[in-house]
Amino acid sequence: MAGILKIVAQRLALGLITLFVVSIIIFVAVNLLPGDFAEAILGQGATPESVAAIREELGLDRPPVVRYLEWLGNAVRGDLGTPMSQALFSAYSGSNAGSGIGTVMEQIAPRFRNTVYLAGLSAAIAVPISITLGILTALYRNSAFDRAMNIFTLSSISSPEFFLAYILILFLAVLNPILPSLSNVNAEMSFWSSERFVKTLLPALTLTLVVTAHMMRMTRAAIINLLASPYIEMARLKGMSPMRVIVKHALPNALAPIINVVALNLAYLITGVVVVEVVFVYPGIGQLFVDSVKIRDIPVVQACCLIFAAAYILLNLTADIMSIISNPRLRHPK
Amino acid sequence: MSQISRRGLLKSGVAAGVLAATGLPVQAQAKRGGTLRVGLQGANTSDTWDGRTHSDIFMIAAAHGTVFDCLTEVAADGSLKGELAESWEASADAKTWTFNLRQGVTFHNGKAFGADDVIASLEMHTAEGAKSAAKPIVSAISEMKKMNDHQVQFTLESGNADFPFLMSDYHILMFPAGQIEEAIEKGIGTGLYKVENFDPGVRLVVSRVDSHYKDGTAGWFDSIEFIAINDNGARMNALMTGQVDVVNRVDFKIETLMKANPSIAIQEVTGNQHYTFPMLTGTDPFTDMNVRKALKHAIDRQEMVDKILQGHGQVGNDHPIGPANQYFHADLEQNDYDLDKAKFYMKEAGMDSINIALSASDAAFTGAVDAAQLYQSSAKGAGINIEVVQEPADGYWSNVWLKKPWCACYWSGRATEDWMFATAYESGVPWNDTGWENARFQELLLTGRAELDSGKRKDIYHEMQAIMSAEGGTVVPMYANYVQALNTKIATPDAIGNLWQMDNARMAERWWFA
Numbered sequence: 001m002a003g004i005l006k007i008v009a010q011r012l013a014l015g016l017i018t019l020f021v022v023s024i025i026i027f028v029a030v031n032l033l034p035g036d037f038a039e040a041i042l043g044q045g046a047t048p049e050s051v052a053a054i055r056e057e058l059g060l061d062r063p064p065v066v067r068y069l070e071w072l073g074n075a076v077r078g079d080l081g082t083p084m085s086q087a088l089f090s091a092y093s094g095s096n097a098g099s100g101i102g103t104v105m106e107q108i109a110p111r112f113r114n115t116v117y118l119a120g121l122s123a124a125i126a127v128p129i130s131i132t133l134g135i136l137t138a139l140y141r142n143s144a145f146d147r148a149m150n151i152f153t154l155s156s157i158s159s160p161e162f163f164l165a166y167i168l169i170l171f172l173a174v175l176n177p178i179l180p181s182l183s184n185v186n187a188e189m190s191f192w193s194s195e196r197f198v199k200t201l202l203p204a205l206t207l208t209l210v211v212t213a214h215m216m217r218m219t220r221a222a223i224i225n226l227l228a229s230p231y232i233e234m235a236r237l238k239g240m241s242p243m244r245v246i247v248k249h250a251l252p253n254a255l256a257p258i259i260n261v262v263a264l265n266l267a268y269l270i271t272g273v274v275v276v277e278v279v280f281v282y283p284g285i286g287q288l289f290v291d292s293v294k295i296r297d298i299p300v301v302q303a304c305c306l307i308f309a310a311a312y313i314l315l316n317l318t319a320d321i322m323s324i325i326s327n328p329r330l331r332h333p334k
Numbered sequence: 335m336s337q338i339s340r341r342g343l344l345k346s347g348v349a350a351g352v353l354a355a356t357g358l359p360v361q362a363q364a365k366r367g368g369t370l371r372v373g374l375q376g377a378n379t380s381d382t383w384d385g386r387t388h389s390d391i392f393m394i395a396a397a398h399g400t401v402f403d404c405l406t407e408v409a410a411d412g413s414l415k416g417e418l419a420e421s422w423e424a425s426a427d428a429k430t431w432t433f434n435l436r437q438g439v440t441f442h443n444g445k446a447f448g449a450d451d452v453i454a455s456l457e458m459h460t461a462e463g464a465k466s467a468a469k470p471i472v473s474a475i476s477e478m479k480k481m482n483d484h485q486v487q488f489t490l491e492s493g494n495a496d497f498p499f500l501m502s503d504y505h506i507l508m509f510p511a512g513q514i515e516e517a518i519e520k521g522i523g524t525g526l527y528k529v530e531n532f533d534p535g536v537r538l539v540v541s542r543v544d545s546h547y548k549d550g551t552a553g554w555f556d557s558i559e560f561i562a563i564n565d566n567g568a569r570m571n572a573l574m575t576g577q578v579d580v581v582n583r584v585d586f587k588i589e590t591l592m593k594a595n596p597s598i599a600i601q602e603v604t605g606n607q608h609y610t611f612p613m614l615t616g617t618d619p620f621t622d623m624n625v626r627k628a629l630k631h632a633i634d635r636q637e638m639v640d641k642i643l644q645g646h647g648q649v650g651n652d653h654p655i656g657p658a659n660q661y662f663h664a665d666l667e668q669n670d671y672d673l674d675k676a677k678f679y680m681k682e683a684g685m686d687s688i689n690i691a692l693s694a695s696d697a698a699f700t701g702a703v704d705a706a707q708l709y710q711s712s713a714k715g716a717g718i719n720i721e722v723v724q725e726p727a728d729g730y731w732s733n734v735w736l737k738k739p740w741c742a743c744y745w746s747g748r749a750t751e752d753w754m755f756a757t758a759y760e761s762g763v764p765w766n767d768t769g770w771e772n773a774r775f776q777e778l779l780l781t782g783r784a785e786l787d788s789g790k791r792k793d794i795y796h797e798m799q800a801i802m803s804a805e806g807g808t809v810v811p812m813y814a815n816y817v818q819a820l821n822t823k824i825a826t827p828d829a830i831g832n833l834w835q836m837d838n839a840r841m842a843e844r845w846w847f848a
Contacts, residue, residue, distance in 0.1 A: 181575045
């Protein structure tokens with residue numbers, strides 16, 4: 001057990017370093033975006049003087065290194081800063097009176113909850129389906145069922161997300177009005193309410209279609225890979241049913257790669273929802289991200305990127321640890 | 335949806351005018367009830383209730399059209415009527431204006447509305463450090479005097495006959511004096527609807543106040559939900575699947591599909607929104623009026639309306655006054671596409687052919703680059719070789735507009751002629767994007783501003799439009815329509831406002847469930 005804890009600690013430290021590197025990349029990339037907040041917000045009114053005035057008020061005229069270190073220092077303390085829109089509001093009104101915009105954290109928190117809900121729902125649908133399908137396709141490999149499933153999942157993963165979204169909208173919202181095409185959930189709907197569930201279903205199904213193929217094919221491949229092993233042959237010679245051979249003997253040994261691919265796809269569910277959220281008008285972090293890029297609200301963009309990166313790193317870490325735990329050879333390294 | 339312009343209404347609608355004059359509500363069949371769900375493009379996470387920051391339709395409709403009131407209101411037919419002001423009168427030189435305020439009006443928090451609120455609300459725009467788009471309007475007021483609780487007197491620096499019109503600007507909302515900060519945070523106005531829930535960039539829920547001075551003339555819905563749907567496809571889908579009742583900015587690409595849906599009606603009005611190609615008249619070769627005239631006859635406007643706006647617009651006539659303006663000169667001779675005339679003016683300028691660069695980017699308006707290329711091909715026959723320079727969208731307004739000799743641009747238009755001219759064509763103003771200096775034009779502008787007589791103003795503004803059309807430095811190829819779509823469950827008055835989209839952003843007040 002101590003060994004595992006040590007590995008976890010090591011991995012966490014590595015994750016932190018990765019996050020730090022990522023934060024530098026994010027900062028550089030965001031600052032490379034053409035145009036800036038002052039110009040985006042002023043539009044036609046962007047005269048050099050007014051742009052300079054706003055840049056000065058928002059501190060955009062200082063060197064990037066200084067801004068980065070300041071941002072990093074605050075971020076470490078859990079303060080992701082003030083959205084530029086808030087800063088601009090103060091500049092506009094000439095006072096620091098409340099605008100109702102709040103800090104970056106206040107803006108992101110409810111959106112993040114929504115995104116986690118969507119990711120959770122998608123995972124709850126996608127993971128059981130893809131693992132079951134993976135086992136079944138391994139069991140009936142090269143049958144018509146296997147081929148059909150492969151074709152279906154591969155074509156859904158190969159299509160762009162917005163296209164899948166529109167197909168689902170067409171069949172489930174327009175032609176057969178079963179589900180709403182607008183996923184405008186809001187804070188008044190409780191977390192477990194059926195209204196929230198129904199409204200989130202279409203984006204969740206879209207994401208399910210996107211991630212199923214990867215998980216299903218990995219499960220299938222991992223199991224088939226093991227089916228050639230001598231111990232499986234032994235089990236089969238004992239007269240076990242093929243289903244039992246796979247579930248009882250092959251699956252436990254195939255868990256490591258399966259867990260890995262599941263974790264990777266969960267990370268994708270959180271970070272890759274941008275397009276889906278926009279198409280379904282789902283008020284998650286992805287939509288906030290797009291809106292903030294549009295108005296060049298750099299603190300919010302940076303915070304979103306940081307959250308995406310952290311989610312990715314954490315879930316990868318979980319994948320590593322889970323595969324270590326599920327594999328005695330890695331648990332007790334010689 | 336039939337479109338009724340303000341002029342059309344004046345021509346055909348003497349009866350309607352009589353009806354309105356007798357005070358009978360035109361929409362006699364309107365009735366209360368229901369929850370309107372509006373899908374709007376143009377919301378931002380940075381939205382607040384501060385009118386000074388408003389620039390896009392979501393907040394314009396939410397604040398000026400729903401939760402807050404202004405002193406005056408532009409009616410759907412383009413005329414001006416009182417909102418929080420009941421009546422107003424001017425001194426003979428149009429310098430002193432006295433506004434009589436409506437009595438018995440309360441804010442949503444119970445505070446009574448009065449003269450102090452008007453003065454405090456206007457002072458917001460000139461506050462130290464405040465950057466309000468309405469600052470030029472308010473800073474032209476040299477003195478605001480409270481005559482009594484329900485009367486305010488404004489003294490202007492110079493006469494302005496349009497002053498009551500300017501008070502309808504969507505930036506100039508009435509806030510409760512002394513509680514402005516709280517009102518901005520929570521959205522406390524005097525409007526027909528009070529805020530229940532506001533999530534910037536996501537949604538707004540409002541409910542009808544129990545009693546209101548507009549009872550019986552507006553405010554038919556019990557509650558309204560504004561949903562921010564910036565994605566075009568998602569917005570159209572939401573209407574098609576019945577999850578919202580009304581959407582703005584219809585996507586032209588799928589407009590025909592929407593028309594085929596029997597439960598959806600398309601509403602289209604031509605307003606003042608126009609696209610322009612301004613030339614800096616102080617820079618060669620645009621200093622030569624003949625070159626400008628040649629360019630005005632070398633553009634095929636109808637082709638642009640058909641191809642760039644896909645028919646959703648009207649040809650422009652090289653001046654910035656649109657059909658939603660009071661003194662729009664509809665009978666002005668149209669600058670037509672005529673290569674012979676263009677060649678004639680080229681010869682007058684002493685040239686056989688000319689090479690000119692035209693800077694364009696889709697930041698100016700959607701399809702601006704395509705429009706420039708159409709211009710290029712239509713002008714070729716007259717010996718005018720236009721080189722289309724595609725500029726980056728980012729920084730377009732700071733690096734290209736007002737800097738390059740000839741570029742693409744757009745204007746959403748203004749409620750009054752003077753306001754529009756003063757913004758972009760008055761001598762020396764910062765947004766004079768053609769560097770336009772014309773003594774007669776300037777003289778007319780100043781005379782018209784202080785002139786109260788409607789007949790004289792009409793002559794003045796018609797002459798100004800004629801001067802601009804003939805000699806001005808801007809080519810106005812087209813007016814772009816406002817196109818919105820609604821479920822047929824929603825009924826609207828016959829006249830739809832064309833100053834802004836969505837019935838002057840007042841669909842929440844004016845429409846109802848049939």
